[in-house]
Amino acid sequence: MAIHVEDDLAEQTVPPAGGWGSIKSVVTYLTRELVPAAALKALAVQNKTGGFMCVSCAWAKPEHPHTAEFCENGAKATAWELTSKRRTPEFFFQRSLSELESWTDHALEEGGRLTAPMRWDPATDRYVEVSWERAFDEIAAELKKIDPQQAVFYTSGRASLEASYLYQLFARAYGHNNLPDSSNMCHESTSVALPKSIGVPIGTVWLEDFRHADCILFFGQNVGVNSPRMLHDLQDARRRGVPIITFNPMVESGLKFFDNPQSPHDMLLPGHTQVSTQYLQVRPGGDIAALAGLCKYLIERDDAALADGGKRVLDTAFIAEHTHGFDDLAAVLRELDWRDIEYESGLARVDLEQAAATYAAAKAVIAVYGMGLTQHREGVSNVNMLVNLLLMRGNIGRAGAGICPVRGHSNVQGQRTVGITEKPKLAPLDKLKELYGFEPPRTPGRTTVKTCAGVIDGEVKAFIGLGGNFLRAAPDTRRLEDAWRRLRLTVQVATKLNRSHVIHGEVAYLLPCLGRSEFDRQASGLQIVTTEDSTGHMHASHAVAEPASTSLLSEVAIVAGIAQRTLPANPRLTWREWTDDYALIRDAIAKTWPEIFHDFNERMDTPGGFPRPNAARERHWKTENGKANFSVPARWTAASDDAVSHEAGVLRLVTVRSDDQFNTTVYSDEDRLRRVQGRKIVLMNGEDMADAGLEPGSLAALSTVFGDGIQREVAGLRVIRYDLPRGCLVGYFPELNALVPLGHHAKESEVPAGKSIPVRVRAMQLAGAVAS
Known part of the structure; x- marks a missing residue:
């Protein structure tokens, strides 16, 4: 399922991130928490040199901060800590x-x-x-x-x-x-994948790279909830005409529209900053296939250019000098059938080709991702496949380009x-x-x-x-x-x-x-x-x-x-x-x-922070073979490979956090950005609801489909119809963690695979239904 924002999202279904809604939420929360004056003063220096670092998200702190260098959840985290209660x-x-x-x-x-x-x-x-x-x-x-x-x-x-x-x-x-x-719990798939592929355990993007990028890709990272301060960088990029392509099963507010609470223009005039220029609602677990489609397009166009004597699409000089394993991957992708890519990703070939063409036209591309890639059975392969895409056009070790895993906690x-x-x-x-x-x-x-x-x-x-x-x-x-x-x-x-x-x-x-x-x-x-x-x-x-x-x-x-x-x-x-x-x-x-x-004590107050050495940014690859490595995935889906998970009627459950939540800390039962109230809920595609005999407001029970013989069920979930790919369910972390088997984790990294849990859904009778 693909959405082209310019044509299909003119009518909003979710509110913009930021804006008056964010300001109202912060004010309401500060009042409810009875915060002392010290907490209000603290916000003025939050995430600034000489101030304190937020206990919420880990997004970068700029050398030249905004007037308010905190987001809605950052303000709530500070109030949560400095409460009078x-x-x-x-x-x-x-x-x-x-x-x-x-x-x-x-x-x-x-x-x-x-x-x-x-x-x-x-x-x-x-x-x-x-x-x-x-x-x-x-x-x-x-x-x-x-x-x-x-x-x-x-x-x-x-x-x-x-x-x-x-x-x-x-x-x-x-x-x-x-x-x-x-x-x-979250990003170990990154720490396993990147050392083998590029020789460092962390991303290669610094904050300054956002000023030089001419294309940004998002995979499984909800910026509006998990790192809202990044929206400033994305807004600047969009004002420069930089395309932003998003791959995510849900249409998330922060990846759709943004109203900057610090901008009088945004707050007082109609209209919003459009964040994503193309939004592809990938099937949960379908990112490997989607990325394979992008890579396959690049290879096919490059093959055609080579045959016709045209301009090459791939960065062949970079590949030859800096990488290993490209030929093996290219051979597999040439043979991969587009129908298999479409089936596994849930996306149409034409939409993947449009995204790939946008990527190919850019000189410096940042790929941002979060737990939507790492918390799968093939989470490590997800990350490796994203590295494959970047390496094909030399988008690591270049100003304005690189891989950007967004860590959650501070x-x-x-x-x-x-x-x-x-x-x-x-x-x-x-x-x-x-x-x-x-x-x-x-x-x-x-x-x-x-x-x-x-x-x-x-x-x-x-x-x-x-x-x-x-x-x-x-x-x-x-x-x-x-x-x-x-x-x-x-x-x-x-x-x-x-x-x-x-x-x-x-x-x-x-x-x-x-x-x-x-x-x-x-x-x-x-x-x-x-x-x-x-x-x-x-x-x-x-x-x-x-x-x-x-x-x-x-x-x-x-x-x-x-x-x-x-x-x-x-x-x-x-x-x-x-x-x-x-x-x-x-x-x-x-x-x-x-x-x-x-010189730690001397450097720790450096404005914007001092960086740890990052060899991959300099195209020095600290891998076993001294090269950046392409890799061939073992499977084209990141979801469960347990045989019972492919039986008829089995759906894929994605666990998410609400906008009024940070990790396991729940500030309220309202999810303003998704227009959802309450936490004992499950979001479903309308056709899947009909198949299960459910209507909006019905109660449902979810049970895990996993071959270890252990019964896992959460009942009493209120069903909400939502814009999701067929076969996809969404519910809240941590309420649905009981459905994640210990054995259902990422291979190699052992990150619990909470983004594509195989489950069955059954209707419950409203009368006498008991929430478990």
Whole structure:
């Protein structure tokens, strides 16, 4: 299904991103959260040099920022952190955790900031206040009782570079590499694919490249919700006449129209910035085939040009000098039937050829993508196929061109940079041994999927969560929750209450920490932390507000406090000194990775951030063969290859986030940009509804079709008719995570495949239907 915006989308079905709707939403939310004046002042310096880095998305921070360098969800994330509301020990005295299990995600978090360290009391089923010293001592005692390989240290994307460095050092000195993080949930397919294809684990695009691009491609990335500040760059590009081609099953507001809230012209005059010039509603899992169609067109046109003596379509000089494997891919694509491409992609040949012709006419092309590519069974092949397209015309290592994976959480990429990885080969273990005098473990650690499996089968005994809401974000939620209660130890470091805190192990601690925007005063004075954005630039983050409670500790202090009591004495592991002065941690990071972090303390306040070296931007390929590598996909669909998933009546479910949500944090039940109210919903194509005997407003149940013999169903979903490709369903993350089997993950990367879950739908009777 293809949409040509100029002709077919004159009548809007969704509101534009930004605009008055965004302003109204922010004002409403700030009022509801009772934010103090400090929060309003914080917004003025959010994502700016000398200010603090947003705890929401990881999009780049410009050297010359806009007046308001925050988006709607960024403002909500700041208000969420600086709210006047509090969850004190008295709140937990009044409510058992069994009662809190029945609360919604929104209700759990909405009550405000945690204020004191707490331990679960099994006699009363309540959290009770505990001193920090006792909490650290008791956690350390539990960790000393088990084999280190039975412990998992998880981190969300919000932890700073400083806290993340100490966390991975603690894990390895303790004796394991079990360091799954948000990347395992989302973008690990990128980190697996890109090193093999172009020799770096991150994208090659910097913010400045958007000013030089003359074509931009989008694949499975909803800019209006996940990185709205990028809309400024897209608006500038459109004003220069740059075509933007989007591949996405849903027509998303931010990829359709944009009203810039900072532009009087946009706010006061009719009309909107048109974002996508061609919108192709690709079938879920059909991106490999769609990309194959684009590549096939280029090869066919190039073959014709070669035969006729015309101008070549491919960058043959680049391919010859810099790449390997083109001939193998070209031979396969020449034989690939267009009918197979159309079937697998759900797109017409004429529309793919139009997109390919636009691409071929451009000199510098940026390809932006998100979890719509990475969260599939063939997520790694999705990314590799996109690299194939870029390499064919030399669109890597050129100004205004490159590959641009958009990371979700604010520092998830940075955590990987400073050692948060379950893969020993990616960690500087020999350097850690040299610097700190211990033998780091060499055994591969647990990914998110392997962590879940270890909890279910009883191999994992202890789980420490540095931020996040692992239990809610993980796949196979119901099976995992049942097993979670059998864990011996659960420790959660957090700012607000969530479901991972009310479902717990036999011994459980809830440790409240400072937010990134709050003053962190240590022995040497006010501390600064740092983060890495999606484009590989490092930024200092300066706090702007007083802490929510005098009892809060920083993430650094909590990690160091547990580590100091757990590990044997080692004069090189200076936990106390690191806590007193974070500049010493940055010095340690610089010693560990001098190529990236040399002069770290001197450079961290560079306007726009300082970049990590990126060899692929210079067309230096740090692959095994020293070349950028084309690859041939094993299959032409990224969806499940389980035989039962291809049975009649099986549809593909895509899980998405709403516009009033960030990861598992749900700000409200309204999805303004899709005009949807409530979260127990499923969006369906009208013909699929008719086949299932459903009407708008009906209740439906979804059950997973997967060959492991386990029944997975979510019932009581309200059906909404929506503009979707045939055979496609859409519902919300994390509510539908229970439908994602542990075994349904990306090959090689093990990212849970939440973008093409094979399911059946059945109608439920309205009377007496119970939502599960």
